[in-house]
Amino acid sequence: MYRFDRQAPREQVFAIDTPPPTVSGSLHVGHVFSYTHTDVIARYQRMRGRAVCYPMGWDDNGLPTERRVQNYYGVRCDPSLPYDPTFVPPETPAKHPINISRPNFVELCARLTADDEVVFERLWRHLGLSVDWSMTYATIGRDAQRVSQLAFLRLLDKGRAYQLEAPTLWDVDFRTAVAQAELEDREMPGAYHTIRFAKPGGGFLTVDTTRPELIPACVALVAHPDDPRYQSLFGTTVTTPLFGVSVPVRAHALADPEKGTGIAMICTFGDVTDVVWWRELALPVRAVIQANGAFKPVTWGAPGWEATDAAQAQAHYDQLAGLSAVKARTRIVELLRESGDLLGDPRPITHHVKFFEKGDRPLEIVTSRQWFIQTMNERQALLARGQALQWHPEYMRARFENWVNGLNGDWCISRQRFFGVPFPVWYRVREDGTTDVDARLLPTEAQLPVDPSTDVPEGFTQAQRGEPGGFVGDPDVMDTWATSSLTPFIVCGWERDPDLFARTYPMHLRPQAHDIIRTWLFSTVLRAHLETDTLPWTDTAISGWVLDPDRKKMSKSKGNVVTPMALLEEHGSDAVRYWAAKGGPGVDTAFEPGQMKVGRRLAIKLLNASKFVLMKDAPVGPVTDAYDLSMLARLRGVVADVSRALDEFDYASALRVAEAFFWSFCDDYVEMVKRRRLADDGSAASAIAASRLALSIQLRLFAPFLPFVTEEVWSTWQVGSVHRAPWPTVDEVDARASGSADGRLYTLTAGILAAVRAARSLKKIPFSTPVALTALHLTPEHRAQWSQVRTDVLACCNVTVADDTVVRDADGTELSADVEPVVGG
RNA sequence: GGGCGCUUAGCUCAGUUGGUAGAGCAUCGCCUUCACACGGCGGUGGUCGCAGGUUCGAGUCCUGCAGCGCCCACCA
Numbered sequence A: 001m002y003r004f005d006r007q008a009p010r011e012q013v014f015a016i017d018t019p020p021p022t023v024s025g026s027l028h029v030g031h032v033f034s035y036t037h038t039d040v041i042a043r044y045q046r047m048r049g050r051a052v053c054y055p056m057g058w059d060d061n062g063l064p065t066e067r068r069v070q071n072y073y074g075v076r077c078d079p080s081l082p083y084d085p086t087f088v089p090p091e092t093p094a095k096h097p098i099n100i101s102r103p104n105f106v107e108l109c110a111r112l113t114a115d116d117e118v119v120f121e122r123l124w125r126h127l128g129l130s131v132d133w134s135m136t137y138a139t140i141g142r143d144a145q146r147v148s149q150l151a152f153l154r155l156l157d158k159g160r161a162y163q164l165e166a167p168t169l170w171d172v173d174f175r176t177a178v179a180q181a182e183l184e185d186r187e188m189p190g191a192y193h194t195i196r197f198a199k200p201g202g203g204f205l206t207v208d209t210t211r212p213e214l215i216p217a218c219v220a221l222v223a224h225p226d227d228p229r230y231q232s233l234f235g236t237t238v239t240t241p242l243f244g245v246s247v248p249v250r251a252h253a254l255a256d257p258e259k260g261t262g263i264a265m266i267c268t269f270g271d272v273t274d275v276v277w278w279r280e281l282a283l284p285v286r287a288v289i290q291a292n293g294a295f296k297p298v299t300w301g302a303p304g305w306e307a308t309d310a311a312q313a314q315a316h317y318d319q320l321a322g323l324s325a326v327k328a329r330t331r332i333v334e335l336l337r338e339s340g341d342l343l344g345d346p347r348p349i350t351h352h353v354k355f356f357e358k359g360d361r362p363l364e365i366v367t368s369r370q371w372f373i374q375t376m377n378e379r380q381a382l383l384a385r386g387q388a389l390q391w392h393p394e395y396m397r398a399r400f401e402n403w404v405n406g407l408n409g410d411w412c413i414s415r416q417r418f419f420g421v422p423f424p425v426w427y428r429v430r431e432d433g434t435t436d437v438d439a440r441l442l443p444t445e446a447q448l449p450v451d452p453s454t455d456v457p458e459g460f461t462q463a464q465r466g467e468p469g470g471f472v473g474d475p476d477v478m479d480t481w482a483t484s485s486l487t488p489f490i491v492c493g494w495e496r497d498p499d500l501f502a503r504t505y506p507m508h509l510r511p512q513a514h515d516i517i518r519t520w521l522f523s524t525v526l527r528a529h530l531e532t533d534t535l536p537w538t539d540t541a542i543s544g545w546v547l548d549p550d551r552k553k554m555s556k557s558k559g560n561v562v563t564p565m566a567l568l569e570e571h572g573s574d575a576v577r578y579w580a581a582k583g584g585p586g587v588d589t590a591f592e593p594g595q596m597k598v599g600r601r602l603a604i605k606l607l608n609a610s611k612f613v614l615m616k617d618a619p620v621g622p623v624t625d626a627y628d629l630s631m632l633a634r635l636r637g638v639v640a641d642v643s644r645a646l647d648e649f650d651y652a653s654a655l656r657v658a659e660a661f662f663w664s665f666c667d668d669y670v671e672m673v674k675r676r677r678l679a680d681d682g683s684a685a686s687a688i689a690a691s692r693l694a695l696s697i698q699l700r701l702f703a704p705f706l707p708f709v710t711e712e713v714w715s716t717w718q719v720g721s722v723h724r725a726p727w728p729t730v731d732e733v734d735a736r737a738s739g740s741a742d743g744r745l746y747t748l749t750a751g752i753l754a755a756v757r758a759a760r761s762l763k764k765i766p767f768s769t770p771v772a773l774t775a776l777h778l779t780p781e782h783r784a785q786w787s788q789v790r791t792d793v794l795a796c797c798n799v800t801v802a803d804d805t806v807v808r809d810a811d812g813t814e815l816s817a818d819v820e821p822v823v824g825g
Numbered sequence B: 001g002g003g004c005g006c007u008u009a010g011c012u013c014a015g016u017u018g019g020u021a022g023a024g025c026a027u028c029g030c031c032u033u034c035a036c037a038c039g040g041c042g043g044u045g046g047u048c049g050c051a052g053g054u055u056c057g058a059g060u061c062c063u064g065c066a067g068c069g070c071c072c073a074c075c076a
Helices: A029-047 A063-073 A102-127 A142-157 A212-217 A228-233 A272-280 A310-317 A325-339 A376-388 A394-406 A480-484 A487-492 A498-504 A514-532 A564-571 A573-581 A593-615 A626-647 A651-676 A682-702 A707-717 A730-736 A744-763 A791-797
Strands: A013-015 A051-053 A075-077 A098-100 A161-171 A183-198 A204-209 A218-223 A237-239 A246-251 A263-267 A342-356 A364-373 A390-392 A426-429 A435-441 A471-473 A507-513 A537-543 A771-778 A799-809 A822-824
Touching: A013 A029, A013 A498, A013 A507, A029 A051, A029 A102, A029 A507, A029 A537, A029 A564, A029 A573, A029 A626, A029 A651, A063 A075, A063 A102, A075 A102, A098 A102, A102 A564, A102 A573, A142 A161, A142 A480, A142 A487, A142 A514, A161 A272, A161 A342, A183 A212, A183 A325, A204 A212, A204 A263, A212 A218, A212 A263, A212 A325, A218 A228, A218 A272, A228 A246, A263 A272, A272 A364, A325 A342, A376 A394, A376 A514, A390 A394, A394 A514, A480 A514, A487 A498, A487 A507, A487 A514, A507 A514, A514 A537, A564 A573, A564 A593, A573 A593, A573 A651, A573 A707, A593 A651, A593 A682, A593 A707, A626 A651, A626 A682, A626 A730, A626 A744, A651 A682, A651 A744, A651 A791, A682 A707, A682 A730, A744 A771, A744 A791, A744 A799, A791 A799
Parallel strands: A013 A051, A075 A098, A218 A246, A390 A537, A507 A537, A771 A799
Antiparallel strands: A161 A364, A183 A204, A183 A237, A183 A342, A218 A263, A237 A246, A426 A435, A426 A471, A771 A822
């Protein structure tokens, strides 16, 4: 039913770039929420006659999977090991992790994620997602690897991807580079330490620092060029405490006279500002922190580590070597106190520190060789792409622009990890056994995907791996976003199925949540811009988050996550979808079981109302009665409004409009026709025809939202699936409803019935007691309709119009717009 | 520090181009009536965050402020 028609011409295609959920986690209510939004749009477009390309992907690539596999099987990846085809993981994880090769590790990742993917698919089917499951992809799958590597090689060829040895943001626990997009600030306790530096002619100047442990890595001091306090020091050198290193005092506009003493240490590297100063002031490197976060061994007095008293520097430094940054800080404070170079006590502060979003310790900056994709010189072009993209809601564009304007470097795409797409690159090994990183060996496009740790470059043999004169593979894998940014290419068959690609790309819709605008949305726009010089899609619909009743984002760590399957089983999929669809585009929505109960009630009401309408059958004929025509005139407007809202991706408004009409249809119209249907005349035939037409239309209006109950009813009296039925149009209504009519007779009569019900309730008059209208105030709008109000219709409420009923015009705007009959027993 | 959004009934939220404040839930009451008790109908309930301004008229437009949330930002 949901199979994408690959023969459909491009104008009829509607292609959705589905977010592939991370399979190593579990799906939560937020997923159910946002994936429902997408499904409503997919179902609507399908009923409009579009060939909907709606795949599902699994994001099984990356760190979360790695961590899970390590724990689940008790293994650890050692890329230096050869593949062992006979390896079988132990039944229960061993006490000490078993080292296995990268291909073995990847096999285990694939095995574990395959199980998850079965569970995920079951949930999505239960929820009623109208996905074409034959198009499912995985981000670690063979084709995703081919696309990632091919796109990388194309960028390399164009000079848009490059490799560089440079200071890079580094997570010391995962021991990998990370990108700007993966950072988050966390508020941390810290302390200002006032340190003294010896001035050349005697005396001291003081510097405030939160990272005294980096004094051995200090390469200069810096103050603002206009700062009067330091004018005389610019161009001179001062001496670092404990280590006795001469460092220059420099001027740079980035130095903030307001912070600390107005003069700062430049260390290699304490933060990203250090990197800027270091680069722009052309300073030397004196790095102390290693990839694992520990202070590295240093021989003082050696080139680059000159000190006035090398022995003393060594004695001090040896107490730091091997320690982590935090422990080194504690130790150096003691040393500074002993030497008298620490003035006063450290002054506690809280400040923002950069973390890898998945990391536990603050990021360090470590110099390493990494791959980058150019972004900085595309910023203007990317802003223009963001302008051209249709955002729903519109204001989310600001997030994108905010991010693009805040970029401070090219995108680092290499990670020193294992479960990811490898870089399709080998390097020559020199005769002395060292790697020549400039002598790259690349595969042909036809060979992709390749794993350079097991595959061999053209013209070499496996025996030459790592040998002098031979080759080595690039050890790194790509950032997970380097693959995810290519989902439109993966889905649309880029460089694999040109016919499919031409029909589906650029795609139509990218649905996603707002927290990954800077990562997934941004990087996808970038890759499409660089590769095809287009936007990847015309529209993006941004969903909000599901908040718990305390208005906090629902998350596992807070222990407030509800299992989606249990939710679906308790309330029913239609009910949960109803709740989800009420959360409009971009709006964070409270988790509210009450709304699900309302959705369930709506579904049951649909069943019952359908049962009533379908009790009576009649030949399909024109609708002639004024009441029926008036009701259909209202429905005509509803069809137009619901369609317009869905065209604009505003599923929440669409549902509201359809629902409001349906309740009125049940309360008022169904009551109005109850007695008429029992007659055996043209009025009855008209009522039955109109009821069935209205039911058919309303079932189709609700089908994208409540796919199960609508299909259930549809299947009892229609051929085929409601989900393949044509979307209702105003033309369809006009074709059956002869003559022109408006909705006023319907609203007037509904108003009278509602007023009678209110009066009965207020005066406690039971339904079985007949009542008569004695007075009626009419608004000018409804004046002309009064003469059409029929007593046989009002009889459904057991109300009659007395001979002496007084009908009054509403006197200007003085009277209430409501019709206020006075009811007598 | 910059950006974006939100603030309307006890709760969750609608409120199109300015024109008498809306829905559902909760609460209270009524009703077995031939689709529906897994129900129906009705009632109560609001200085629209605050202060100015524009206007005949402001929940809506403008300015400022406050609170909340999110995104971003130079760890001295």
